[in-house]
Amino acid sequence: MTLFFRNCKVLPMTAAAGEPNCFDGYVGVEGRRIALVTADAAAAEAWRAAHAGAREIDGRGGILMPGLVNTHCHMAMTLQRSYADDMALMEWLNDHIWPFEARQTDDDIRVGALLGAAEMLLGGVTSVVDMYWSEAAVFDAVDRAGMRALLCASYLDTRLEAFESDLPALVEKCEGSSRIRAGLAPHAAYTCSAENLRRGMEACRRYGIPMTTHIAETLDEVRMIRERYGATPVEYLDSLGVLDGGLIAAHCVHLTDGDRRILRERGVHVAHCPTSNMKIASGVAPIERLRTEGVNCTVGTDGPSSNNDLDMWEEMRNASFLQKVTTMDPCAVPAYELLRMATVCGAAAIGHAGELGVVKEGALADLVLLSTQRPYYHPQHDVVANVAYCAKAADVDTVVVDGEVVVDGGRLSTVDLPSLYARAGAAVRRIAGEL
Amino acid sequence: MTLFFRNCKVLPMTAAAGEPNCFDGYVGVEGRRIALVTADAAAAEAWRAAHAGAREIDGRGGILMPGLVNTHCHMAMTLQRSYADDMALMEWLNDHIWPFEARQTDDDIRVGALLGAAEMLLGGVTSVVDMYWSEAAVFDAVDRAGMRALLCASYLDTRLEAFESDLPALVEKCEGSSRIRAGLAPHAAYTCSAENLRRGMEACRRYGIPMTTHIAETLDEVRMIRERYGATPVEYLDSLGVLDGGLIAAHCVHLTDGDRRILRERGVHVAHCPTSNMKIASGVAPIERLRTEGVNCTVGTDGPSSNNDLDMWEEMRNASFLQKVTTMDPCAVPAYELLRMATVCGAAAIGHAGELGVVKEGALADLVLLSTQRPYYHPQHDVVANVAYCAKAADVDTVVVDGEVVVDGGRLSTVDLPSLYARAGAAVRRIAGEL
Numbered sequence: 001m002t003l004f005f006r007n008c009k010v011l012p013m014t015a016a017a018g019e020p021n022c023f024d025g026y027v028g029v030e031g032r033r034i035a036l037v038t039a040d041a042a043a044a045e046a047w048r049a050a051h052a053g054a055r056e057i058d059g060r061g062g063i064l065m066p067g068l069v070n071t072h073c074h075m076a077m078t079l080q081r082s083y084a085d086d087m088a089l090m091e092w093l094n095d096h097i098w099p100f101e102a103r104q105t106d107d108d109i110r111v112g113a114l115l116g117a118a119e120m121l122l123g124g125v126t127s128v129v130d131m132y133w134s135e136a137a138v139f140d141a142v143d144r145a146g147m148r149a150l151l152c153a154s155y156l157d158t159r160l161e162a163f164e165s166d167l168p169a170l171v172e173k174c175e176g177s178s179r180i181r182a183g184l185a186p187h188a189a190y191t192c193s194a195e196n197l198r199r200g201m202e203a204c205r206r207y208g209i210p211m212t213t214h215i216a217e218t219l220d221e222v223r224m225i226r227e228r229y230g231a232t233p234v235e236y237l238d239s240l241g242v243l244d245g246g247l248i249a250a251h252c253v254h255l256t257d258g259d260r261r262i263l264r265e266r267g268v269h270v271a272h273c274p275t276s277n278m279k280i281a282s283g284v285a286p287i288e289r290l291r292t293e294g295v296n297c298t299v300g301t302d303g304p305s306s307n308n309d310l311d312m313w314e315e316m317r318n319a320s321f322l323q324k325v326t327t328m329d330p331c332a333v334p335a336y337e338l339l340r341m342a343t344v345c346g347a348a349a350i351g352h353a354g355e356l357g358v359v360k361e362g363a364l365a366d367l368v369l370l371s372t373q374r375p376y377y378h379p380q381h382d383v384v385a386n387v388a389y390c391a392k393a394a395d396v397d398t399v400v401v402d403g404e405v406v407v408d409g410g411r412l413s414t415v416d417l418p419s420l421y422a423r424a425g426a427a428v429r430r431i432a433g434e435l
Numbered sequence: 436m437t438l439f440f441r442n443c444k445v446l447p448m449t450a451a452a453g454e455p456n457c458f459d460g461y462v463g464v465e466g467r468r469i470a471l472v473t474a475d476a477a478a479a480e481a482w483r484a485a486h487a488g489a490r491e492i493d494g495r496g497g498i499l500m501p502g503l504v505n506t507h508c509h510m511a512m513t514l515q516r517s518y519a520d521d522m523a524l525m526e527w528l529n530d531h532i533w534p535f536e537a538r539q540t541d542d543d544i545r546v547g548a549l550l551g552a553a554e555m556l557l558g559g560v561t562s563v564v565d566m567y568w569s570e571a572a573v574f575d576a577v578d579r580a581g582m583r584a585l586l587c588a589s590y591l592d593t594r595l596e597a598f599e600s601d602l603p604a605l606v607e608k609c610e611g612s613s614r615i616r617a618g619l620a621p622h623a624a625y626t627c628s629a630e631n632l633r634r635g636m637e638a639c640r641r642y643g644i645p646m647t648t649h650i651a652e653t654l655d656e657v658r659m660i661r662e663r664y665g666a667t668p669v670e671y672l673d674s675l676g677v678l679d680g681g682l683i684a685a686h687c688v689h690l691t692d693g694d695r696r697i698l699r700e701r702g703v704h705v706a707h708c709p710t711s712n713m714k715i716a717s718g719v720a721p722i723e724r725l726r727t728e729g730v731n732c733t734v735g736t737d738g739p740s741s742n743n744d745l746d747m748w749e750e751m752r753n754a755s756f757l758q759k760v761t762t763m764d765p766c767a768v769p770a771y772e773l774l775r776m777a778t779v780c781g782a783a784a785i786g787h788a789g790e791l792g793v794v795k796e797g798a799l800a801d802l803v804l805l806s807t808q809r810p811y812y813h814p815q816h817d818v819v820a821n822v823a824y825c826a827k828a829a830d831v832d833t834v835v836v837d838g839e840v841v842v843d844g845g846r847l848s849t850v851d852l853p854s855l856y857a858r859a860g861a862a863v864r865r866i867a868g869e870l
Contacts, residue, residue, distance in 0.1 A: 078810070078814075079814060080816075081811070081813075081816065081821075082816045082817040082820035082821050082824065082825070083816045083817070085769070085820045085824065086765065086766050086769035086770060086820075087765060087766060088766065115810050116810075118810045119810035122810065275752075275756065277760060278756035278757065278759055278760040279755075279756050279759055280765045281759045281762070281763045281764055281765040281767075283760065283763070284760060304811070307824075308811070308820065308824040308825050309811040309824070309825045310811070311827075314752070317710075317749070321713035321753070322757075322760075324713055324714055324715070324716045325712060325714075325716055325717070325718065325719060325757075327716070328718070329716055330521065330523060330524065330527075330714065331521050331522060331523065332716075334521035335521060373852070374554070374557070374829075375550050375551075375553045375554035375557065375855075375856075376516070376554055376739070376743070376744040376745070376746070378513075378550060378855075378856040378860065379514060379516070379856070379859045379860045379863040380517075380860070381516065381517045381518045381863065382517040385520045385743065386517050386743075389517065389714075389743040390516070390743050390744045392746075392827060392828070392829055393829075394809075394827055394828075394829030394830075395829075417810065420813075421810075421813040421814070424813050424814045425814050425815070428814040428816065
């Protein structure tokens, strides 16, 4: 598709940390990539004239920026949204989440994942890292919705089907996709034996795919690993070699000084999920320290059963404000750095450094146009702070993924929502009937 | 106006704590009050037939609930939204906020307050407690926007004009209003002498109006009061009698066990402003303890220069999630209690217990209809948790204040937004030019 955006404030996220740039400008898209980024009206007009069939999109003074990257999600868990809130973790898992999950079919997972993809695209999230069972079914949903994703087949000691069925099926499906890549996701150090973690690393090498896992999410996990292995989760996983090769580590809430150093030295990407950490009372990750020490920190929503939505704008604000209040430093995670975490840094975590998470010529065309028609964008003293601290999912007017317009005037063009809601409702009624 | 809502899920907020009720039903409004709340289709049809001229509003399966009550705001500070973010408190105030404020005219305050009222109404906030200079100018904005408010004329030792000009003018204006009431707001114990606090109490008695003030917002404040008076801010204000008479106390972040007991015994209403407390790194108020000990805890956005918007839905989530993570208890401030804080408890704080913050026959007609068309309302396991943990300002379809429809199909009917944005932009450009 060929697209020409005019009448926009462009927030390209290409400037170095602490030096935001933003300008009134024009952006052109040809095929899968950004072909034009300019503030020069004459250059823009020349490009438009040379691309006669281009669809012209009037930004009406809105903000054009890179699509957001959600680096930790369990999309299909939309089916468990508000299914069991406000309870202790083990009661929540044992009595509610796990019995529900045990009754889910691949079709249910497909419906739940499509609901998650729809919500994320409508909210300006163009890339997601997902971790769940039956990722081959999640592939179908993401493919249909038109989203970019790194789908990671999950396993634990008591559920190893990923190796036999899910991962091979997922890898095969991904071969034909320009947007979707496969990955592997051992659940965590306390649910996967050393043998199964090694088996996972071996599979990653064989397929040439990345890995993600949960690390140091709760104090209970840290205690268990220390009792079993006499080490912190980070130290233990490092001793096995799991932290090498660009691991995406979700949570990283409870870390020692040594853990932070190891994460930095191994080049681990941290997926910070503040809303989930707050809501299920896991704790506060030391993101400001990690970030300033040089660890690549990114933002994830976690699954919608512990959030309860997939809103990256609220997630970003939690990522900043929770750090400010717990460090008692109002300068912690400032606005532009926060936006970098959700764009540039997220892109690096999923292996697309410099080609996603930025608006620049040659980069992949994953774009979001925010409408600034709501009162909280006015007056405009500082566009970066406006976006970081005020922007809402509902302001998303246009979303482009891989050069295709998937949200158009605030409407998702790839999925019929009312029929999807009906299917999701039917799925949860059937599951509830079986419980 | 006569209104008839059908095809709604009614969330009346009338049930006791911990026992939410929600039903498919009908609501009728006659004049300023709610005249019908029923789940009985025949009774609803009879009411509709008896009110032939009633405007019928199809809720399309949306959620009809009480309007939200924002118990602490400085509306006019929309003009300073994103004017100065991510900096230390005293630098922020001394070098940015105060010089900017010193150049504001009453017209600027009118424009800023109207922008704040527009944002709040569009987001389902029907009542606000405001504290600022020139509240008589804020009155004009709130009156025009069609909002309900308790407007509190602010003063401190170096700025006592409230007593001579603002308060008498405000009280006079409020005499003719069914929606707007006057109050008085000494800024804080560290900026108002004992003499000026007593003068404020005397003015409140004379006019028969309530009082609000900031209490124990920062550690610096607590230290200053202890050095000057050898007491905590709560103890000191209590010794003067300031806490009697239904005071609305904003923040209450840094409290001793004794402070919490005093607040409970005096019947003080706490306005919890978690986003501001997080963003400017004030600290975490002990809301779960206050609430469970019997203090009336409510929710406020604080001003938009420390938030940076007036979004009560995000504010609510911060009020719950910040308590969960800091107490390490996922059961803290559960969903229904959170909704009560922003409705029932807020209504009690502004002197409307039982007649605002609830949907029941005889209550004042301040209503919000939420559209549930967005993915995060699906599937629907639990409407209360959906609203508490997922609802967004942008879902607000219809808002009724004092029986009048002020937001209709998501559009504000009382204010022309584009011209308001132009006026706000012109105001801040003029002020910037003077700085």
